[in-house]
Amino acid sequence: MNLETYQNGLLHLVTGNALTIEDAPYLQSLVDSQRLHVVREVICYWRAYGLERFSVLVAPYLQSQGCFDAVVQRFVGSATFSASLAESGKRFLDWLATDGDPIVESLARTELALHRTQSDRTAVVDVEWPCDPEPLLLALLAREDLASRALTTPQRHRLKVSRSYPRGYLSERVPDPA
């Protein structure tokens, strides 16, 4: 087993992929081992750590819902992961923007919009919300405990994200269709 074979095999194993029958006995011996399982756990832990640092809105929201670690595990299993925190964080938010949960989707789009307006002073991004985002955003930014609070009464809103607004965004209610 040369160095390249060893490294390719380990990459396969730690990212949860299967080996082939031709792979070296050393690599075969790691399959289903507890040590490999711990290495995968550590990898997931570091990734969750990075995403938690990157995401100031979605990560604390998912944590308040008690599902952050599970969501990260799903994300890690869905695609290759970059060592760049910014790149991984952006991919995480892109992925959550089509998550299926309307609040998570809107929150991820809002965070992406905030990143965009940070790098582009003139950008204006509209984000549709299924509820009034203001109480949720304020609570998240203040790191308040969300678990016991009802912050998301259904009510369509549009969040306009732009550097031209004093707080970086403006929320307006969208009339329900007649």
Add this chain to the structure above:
Amino acid sequence: MTVKIGTNLEEISPAFIETILPCVDLVEVVPDTLARKGESGEAVIPKETLDCLAALAQQVTITLHGVGLSLGTARGWNPAYFRLLDQLLDVVPVAWHSEHLGFTHVDGQFTGSMLSLPRTQEALDLVVERICRMRERYPLPFLLENIVNLLPDPPAEMTEALFLNQITRHSGCDLLLDIYNLRCNAHNQAYDIADCLEHLDLGRVREIHIAGGVERAGLMLDVHAKRSQAETRNLLAKVLPRCPNVEAVVYEVMSQSVPSLGYAAWSDELSDLRELALS
């Protein structure tokens, strides 16, 4: 020589400046964690961070400690890390820089964790050649750190001590001896620390790392979340007098653990290390 006491810096915060900086002689900057995505999409160190580090360098010795170079990848290391080094070395006076004896990338794909190299002649030749190239590019001391291996050792052609001795001898680099990592490997791999230290060229040790980690499924992990354990400090006390050229002892803690560890415990650890180094 008086041994400097230092700690790592993953994030610059007012609390670090106020509480930790007065306790240290040396700050070990982790370039990868300070990098942000630049306008062109590449990882860069923001100008305000560089300015802050240049100001810090007026007060303490600055060293760099990378995690993302992937020194041991068979098919090429990570060039993005060199951009960070270039940026830092342009503006910050740095005493030395260091990396881990392992790999984090395979064919450009991030493994998610530092993985260890097989101790073979092929790996030795690769690492020596890479370090020589790096020493040509950056004319400042380079240190190589021993890492934790959670997986069983792959088939090896030499012991870890011999592997490290060969690398330092043929590449001219020095060692960053991580005492906590030695303990992890001893616990996880039935590795004989005394035998390793007996055969390791301790004259090449310029820096020592110490940390406190966590256990999972009976394995000691390289997750720097706590104060160092008494066993780790006892080992440090035994190793330190045997390393005639050591210049610094650095306590590592990851930024995520600072809220639970607390700045008071962090500074207490540094005070204890100073006392130990002076004794």
